[in-house]
Amino acid sequence: MKRALPILAVLVVLLAAIAVANPFFLEPAGFLAFLKRAAPLVILAAGQYFVIVSGEFDLSVGSLVTAEVVIAARLIDGDESATWPVIALLIVIGLLVGLVNGVVTTKLRVPSFIVTLGMLLILSGAVFLWTGGAPRGALSEGFRVFGRGGLGPVPWSVLILLAVGAAAIWLMRADFGKTLMATGDNERAAALSGVRVDRAKIFAFMLSGLAAAVAAILLGGFAGVSAQVGQGLEFSAITAVVLGGVVLGGGRGSVLAAMAGAFTLEALFTLLNLYGISGALEFTVQGVIIIAAVAAGAIRLPWKFTPRKGDAHAAS
């Protein structure tokens, strides 16, 4: 909680700024609409958080989201009765992609940056091949309700977001989260304490894949079927996590802050939109944020000065 405070403060300021520009935002419907829009990214950020805190990256989530949506449309093809089996299949695919990412990273010792970059290309290539560039088929109404509909006034996506958030926070407080954090901090010390570090990391990748599947289900209903639906989401998720103060390289930061980072990013996009700044600028904004956030983390020194490499060069 303490670690999430700075980003929560930033978030409140941005939300206030949105409310000033657009008073509708203060009404329940306006605010819920914002939450609904933010839900997929927040869920992806929670999944990405597990991977980052264990000391790895997952660049494959964006194209995984696209693949999931395209697959869903093609398999369901408007058939209501196919809704639930396909949803189950999407979740299995998400977990499976995470499993492959995790196993290749830990057992074959390929850096996760490369593994998941490769997975990104493999998935986008496969989607392109399968669809020939234009996705076919259509989602069922029962599928789209998760991204569009709601339980009374509360959108399904907000409820799902709450469940995912609670589960993520609970996981990080459980033994799994604590040992995952220790693994990201010092893998060798964790292994020598009996932690199954490979298994913990594989599980983290699977959680990220699962998050991508859930995000895809929400986005399919919300944004519709296209071959670009997940484009760039991996970077948005990483930017959100870093914005939440989670340290790349692992071992530090809270999942609550990572999710708050995703809300903040979404609020920023909303604000830019309100002031009529082109949506094309979103990538630029993310680029600036990710560099600035990591740089800010790097220059913040602990009060105890620890000699780094280089100091001794200068001194000797």
Added chain:
Amino acid sequence: MLSMRGIGKSFLGVRVLSGVDLDVTAGEVHAVVGENGAGKSTLMKIICGVHAPDEGSIEIDGRPVSFGHPLDAQRSGIAIIYQEFNLLPERTVAENVFLGREPVRRGLVDRAAMEEATARLLDELGEDSFGPRDPVKRLSVAQQQVVEIVKALSIDARLIVMDEPSAALAEHEVELLYRLIGRLRERGVAVVYISHRLREVFDLADRVTVLKDGSRVTTVPIGEVSSDELIRLMVGRDLGTYFPPRSAGAGEVRLSLRAAGNHKLRDIDLELRAGEIVGIAGLQGSGRSELAKAIFGAEPFTAGEMTPSRPRSVREGVAMGIGLVTEDRKAEGLALRQSVRDNALLVARAVGGAKGRNGVRDLLERVRLSPPRQEQEVRYLSGGNQQKVVLAKWMTMAPRVLLFDEPTRGVDVGAKAAIHDLMRELANDGMAIMMISSELPELIGMSDRIVVLRDGRIAGTLPAGPTEEAIMRLAAGEVA
């Protein structure tokens, strides 16, 4: 040549040094001792220009100086050799010595001049076991230390600060260090020597300055102080006998090895009994740490028998009730950015046992963590307190066998005594303990039995209280 007066320094309002005076004359070896947190490293960093003092003055040869940057100190002839060397392993000795200030001729690096100058300095130090063209990665730790010293001399350093220079050295390599320091003294170079090992202080130093809680307690010529007095000055109390009394006798066999071996070890026969502390001696590279890791399951035995069973992984070792307090606690023992509590619970969480979770506070008190604050990140703790957290981590699972690899390396005198007491206490409670140490007084003072390793085999076993000579004879393989 160096004179510091009334040096004070605070970090974020926490006073680390106050009113410290230090005088170092040319050709003197000046030891600085004190418990961890006494302010030694801060003082050293002020000497070397890493930190600027808040108050006080520094003079070199009677001229006041103020260092804004380590380079300023370097230009005034002050060099520092950190515990961890700053050498590039893939480069040659000469390239490392002249790193960043290579002599240039017609726009190109003048290798010949660089190598010649390095060779000359090596020669002056009486070092002939390696040359300027050898890549650093092929050198031993002791030889790398020589390279660091040559580097210091090549900038005409007149004062060299050495931070725990012997910590990484094996016993026989320390002699080489002694010889080097002798040569430096002959050249009129002043040495400020920081060490936890009092024997070295007595062997090497001309004078010793004692720091305690950020203030200078005293500066005395080494001949005017005894080892016990020095300890008392450092900790402000009498440590008395230094080691806890031995226990009455050993109990049942907890673990036994018959002709056990792997790629580093051969024909190991060893029994660890409840209530007993078995010391493991040996030179660096004799297989001491490998023995502990093999028993623990981290680098398992591949041959021979081990009862009750031979662990093939860390988890199997832990399941058998074996714990390992590793040699390098920062790299292998602790997740430094996690809290004391999370580190103490790491083993319990990893193996999923419910034991010990509620008792963390009691456990931290039992290991004498001071203060027992659970939420602090362990990287902010002193070496001694960090080691106590590692101990607590293993105690959560109530191990049957606890292996210690250099349990008090880099730990201050007060914490050292606490850890020794605790080890004996655990043994008395019925734990079987194995302790690896390269500090002979520690081995002799603590062990009920000492097993000496040489080249991956057991060279011999000595009963409680052997002489240092007896251990060294077995370790080095000389005929008794």
